[in-house]
Amino acid sequence: MDPQIGTGPVRLEIVVASVRAGRVAPVVAHWFAETARRRAEFDMGIIDLADTPLPQDLSGGPEVDAFTRRVGAAEAFVVVTSEYNHGYPAALKTAIDTVKHEWRTKPIGFVSYGGLSGGLRAVEQLRQVVVEVHMVPVRESVSFHRVKHAFAQDGTTTDGAAIDAAERMLDQIDWWARTVREGRARTEYPG
Template identity: 80%
Template sequence: MDPTEPIKLDIIVASVRAGRVAPVVADWFAGTARRRPGFDVGVLDLADTPLPQDLSGGPDVEAFTRRIGAADAFVIVTSEYNHGYPAALKTAVDSVKREWRTKPVGFVSYGGLSGGLRAVEQLRQVLVEVHMVPVRESVSFHRVKHAFAADGSTSDGAAIDAAERMLDQLAWWARTVRAGRGIEPYPG
């Protein structure tokens, strides 16, 4: 793979609940990432991705797996439900095998007072198990319903700064993994 080729970044929208705020958060982050020329940004909304909970496979899972395999990096936009992340996200993670391996992943979380951070802590453990590389920086929105203006923008300086730093880390890891794959295959 050409090292100068843009990094294919897929933003995974984890919440599938009716009335969710996830699209607002994901659109804001996607806009932030798209302003950076080194990224080719896509949005993969799990509400529009029919994955069977019994992990039985099928054409939808095959298409999802191909998309995961084609990406260089991910950002997961997640809410926090009962101190954890959405079930649809766990199904998505478990539906794919090798295609997750070595891919860097960042997190944009949201919720009430915790800002979704407890969900992110659980996700870090799960994603390391499928050989992903969680970056250190993350973005969180506490009291998310107050964090965005009607036009989908935010004035949360900490979130804006964290998003930029997280994108820097994702780019570094994606380029480094891309170069490493050219030297030798991942041993996992």
């Protein structure tokens, strides 16, 4: 193996899926972003779909071009998602469908939140969808049940299971992203 492959930080994009007024998403996303920023193996950015106008008819345009380039430059993703009516937000489906080849082979993790279900039903649906665009969903995920009670005023949490799951998920994302780097250096993805 080439000693230079995999030595730089992994470009991780956190995608904030909810676009609703009064959403909790920024609190959850900020907490996760701070967790990822403490780790030197990641170079991290945040794509907030509330600030990313993508046409529902998938027609293209400058916003779509910029979004596609950003997805293409990333090596891994974490989606922060709520659960609406047992599913994930429509804005996230539009984002996934807007881009095609740029998602391929990239690992993806999920941080979900909601009421009693903690967004887990949305994540189960997302796992099926992202496989169709050739992404690799990692096994570990983070879930906040009763999210309005999960965070202190300063945006921190004492939820030990979530804190531990976030670290393990980041370990898995890092491993997959570096493995994909090595594979891409050897040969083109056949998908």
